[in-house]
Amino acid sequence: MSGLRGARHCPGSGEASDLKSPPDARLREPLTEARFQQLFGGTDPEWQPQPQGELGWSRWCGLWRRWARACSWPGAWRLLRARLPPLRWLPRYRWRAWLLGDAVAGVTVGIVHVPQGMAFALLTSVPPVFGLYTSFFPIFIYTLLGTGRHLSTGTFAVLSLMTGSAVERLVPEPLAGNLSGIEREQLDAQRVGAAAAIAFASGALMLGMFALQLGVLSTFLSEPVVKALTSGAALHVLVSQLPSLLGLPLPRQIGYFALFKTLAAVLTALPQSSPAELTISALSLALLVPVKELNVRFRDRLPTPIPGEIVMVLLASVLCFTSSLDTRYNVQIVGLLPGGFPEPLFPNLAEMPRILADSLPMALVTFAVSASLASIYADKYSYTIDSNQELLAHGVSNLISSLFSCFPNSATLATTSLLVDAGGNTQLAGLFSCVVVLSVLLWLGPFFYYLPKAVLACINISSMRQMFFQMQELPQLWRISRMDFVVWMVTWVAVVTLSVDLGLAVGVIFSMMMVVCRTQRAQCLALGLAEGTELYRPLRDSHKLLQVPGLCILSYPAPLYFGTRGQFRRTLEEHLGLRECGKRTPKTDGPSDAGEMGYQGEGLACPMATPSCLLPFLAAQSVRVVIIDCSGVTFADAAGAREVVQLASRCRDAGIHLLLAQCPAPVLETLTQAGLLDQVTPEQLFVSVQDAAAHVLSRPELTDPKTCTVWV
Numbered sequence: 001m002s003g004l005r006g007a008r009h010c011p012g013s014g015e016a017s018d019l020k021s022p023p024d025a026r027l028r029e030p031l032t033e034a035r036f037q038q039l040f041g042g043t044d045p046e047w048q049p050q051p052q053g054e055l056g057w058s059r060w061c062g063l064w065r066r067w068a069r070a071c072s073w074p075g076a077w078r079l080l081r082a083r084l085p086p087l088r089w090l091p092r093y094r095w096r097a098w099l100l101g102d103a104v105a106g107v108t109v110g111i112v113h114v115p116q117g118m119a120f121a122l123l124t125s126v127p128p129v130f131g132l133y134t135s136f137f138p139i140f141i142y143t144l145l146g147t148g149r150h151l152s153t154g155t156f157a158v159l160s161l162m163t164g165s166a167v168e169r170l171v172p173e174p175l176a177g178n179l180s181g182i183e184r185e186q187l188d189a190q191r192v193g194a195a196a197a198i199a200f201a202s203g204a205l206m207l208g209m210f211a212l213q214l215g216v217l218s219t220f221l222s223e224p225v226v227k228a229l230t231s232g233a234a235l236h237v238l239v240s241q242l243p244s245l246l247g248l249p250l251p252r253q254i255g256y257f258a259l260f261k262t263l264a265a266v267l268t269a270l271p272q273s274s275p276a277e278l279t280i281s282a283l284s285l286a287l288l289v290p291v292k293e294l295n296v297r298f299r300d301r302l303p304t305p306i307p308g309e310i311v312m313v314l315l316a317s318v319l320c321f322t323s324s325l326d327t328r329y330n331v332q333i334v335g336l337l338p339g340g341f342p343e344p345l346f347p348n349l350a351e352m353p354r355i356l357a358d359s360l361p362m363a364l365v366t367f368a369v370s371a372s373l374a375s376i377y378a379d380k381y382s383y384t385i386d387s388n389q390e391l392l393a394h395g396v397s398n399l400i401s402s403l404f405s406c407f408p409n410s411a412t413l414a415t416t417s418l419l420v421d422a423g424g425n426t427q428l429a430g431l432f433s434c435v436v437v438l439s440v441l442l443w444l445g446p447f448f449y450y451l452p453k454a455v456l457a458c459i460n461i462s463s464m465r466q467m468f469f470q471m472q473e474l475p476q477l478w479r480i481s482r483m484d485f486v487v488w489m490v491t492w493v494a495v496v497t498l499s500v501d502l503g504l505a506v507g508v509i510f511s512m513m514m515v516v517c518r519t520q521r522a523q524c525l526a527l528g529l530a531e532g533t534e535l536y537r538p539l540r541d542s543h544k545l546l547q548v549p550g551l552c553i554l555s556y557p558a559p560l561y562f563g564t565r566g567q568f569r570r571t572l573e574e575h576l577g578l579r580e581c582g583k584r585t586p587k588t589d590g591p592s593d594a595g596e597m598g599y600q601g602e603g604l605a606c607p608m609a610t611p612s613c614l615l616p617f618l619a620a621q622s623v624r625v626v627i628i629d630c631s632g633v634t635f636a637d638a639a640g641a642r643e644v645v646q647l648a649s650r651c652r653d654a655g656i657h658l659l660l661a662q663c664p665a666p667v668l669e670t671l672t673q674a675g676l677l678d679q680v681t682p683e684q685l686f687v688s689v690q691d692a693a694a695h696v697l698s699r700p701e702l703t704d705p706k707t708c709t710v711w712v
Helices: 033-041 052-071 073-083 095-123 129-134 137-145 157-170 181-211 215-220 223-240 242-246 258-268 275-297 308-323 349-380 387-402 413-421 429-448 453-462 465-480 482-497 500-520 565-576 638-653 665-673 689-697
Strands: 525-530 536-538 545-547 551-555 625-629 657-661
Touching (some): 073 387, 095 129, 095 308, 095 429, 095 453, 129 137, 129 429, 137 387, 157 181, 157 349, 181 215, 181 349, 181 387, 215 349, 215 500, 223 242, 223 453, 223 465, 223 482, 223 500, 242 258, 242 453, 258 482, 308 429, 349 387, 349 413, 349 500, 413 465, 482 500, 536 689, 551 565, 551 689, 625 689, 638 665, 657 689
Parallel strands (some): 625 657
Antiparallel strands (some): 525 536, 525 545, 525 551
């Protein structure tokens, strides 16, 4: 054992040892956990139980100190700066270098927000003007509370689709149809109230998550789940806009298999489509799709992206006004956009129990998409975001904006990439976007009176471009991780066939099941010493490794909990040759067939098949000492801890000396509370595999004094 005093190697007769220590190796005694704490810890080991009175007193003192620091003036100022990010970045703002870029980017994104907000409002089943409200209030609030410098919030197609499905279910359109003007206004008011209530509940849920510091929940929505969700939702958006593209007055399909129901209804009513609206849709897509492609391909050459949406809106409005398409061909138009802002209105709390089931997945999607987008651009431009502060920002944004009849909102991929391409640098760009939307709400609203709704449907479809192109990543995902590929496909199929919210639930549950299955399939590796080093590598590797007969070194790279305890037990029984009863078997005089019986050594039998990498040195020698490398055990629960204690008891009954090495402090504390020290002594707990192996080699009586090391 190189670098550790007491490590020795028994060469055979006439054989010279070729295992050499590194020239600068320092020899020392093997360190147990207790000895290490005495030399370097300065206090008692963390895994040793402390008196409950002292432990409780220390915790109360720590809480009191934190409260005292928070209640002081410096603590209050730190808290205020943490909750209002402009107090941190505004004093360091580079006015000459950043102001022009933020202004240009903000105005560009604001111009896109106007038609996109009205388009997504139709997707939410509310009048278009409420999309403009949702493109103003959330952006202003996020500018004050958000930590993502390049994040653009507002209307989001996936959330609009989910909200629209919930609104249609909560406030269905009467079966009779042909509503009068007053009845249509009453129906729209009820749907606006339902959408605002959903936004209020989503914001309240995110604020509750912020209070509990649950920003870590975003990690449960993995990248394959989020991308499959958005890609599947994009297909839902495309199909749901087909009636508007074709001028078909079809009711919106909700529930399971809504996509296929909508396709069937469209194909059935296809002969009744409006030629005028079909022509408008074709011309709009013929302009929007190439402009989107030009913006992507020449983003480095263009000083600012081409605002194809606003150009299309202006051209279509002028064409409809001059040709009287609304009266001559019955083309559906936006109509009058009320000027100013709506009066603040508190949502109806009586509806909250009905909408909580819809609000929870929307809150998760809002936070997951926004946090992932913010993290991508934070890594790209070398700054950090606070996930819990993002929860606060989006929670307050949805909660307050719902008082002004806004529907759920979040960060959006299209406008965020547009903001970055246009030269945005900080959250200040959001204020310039608010100025553009505000000018439309106060003065420019009448110019959109003759805007055909078919154009808004085309804007919805063209904005899904990036979500559709995410499917191009599937071949690369297959090469990188087939497990992630399966998660992507299962989530996408569930979203497309069932619904967006149920597909999200299926994707999250399936991805977590895959993680659990991976931990249950962890392999316990037998280790050997690489020649001339202190490195222990798996014996299945092709390196020349040293193994001591009678000594088995195992590494278990997985957590120990109720789901893996069975795999852990079976693996250890296979490597150590333990029966279910853990008894020794008497040694026989006749030769044994290791290939048929598994491993049968001196007084110990293994009923299972022995791994091929262990046969050269285990076929004729029993395991007397086992070292378990616990560095890969990230955590252990009560069931896993009791399994280790039972293993220690079975090893002691079988005459096997058990040593634990490099066990993390929390895991060791759990094992101790489960009674590990009743089966082993503190001298059997080592800080590393090297120390444990050196301890074994320094005491030949632990193995067999007549055995020698062999190379495998």
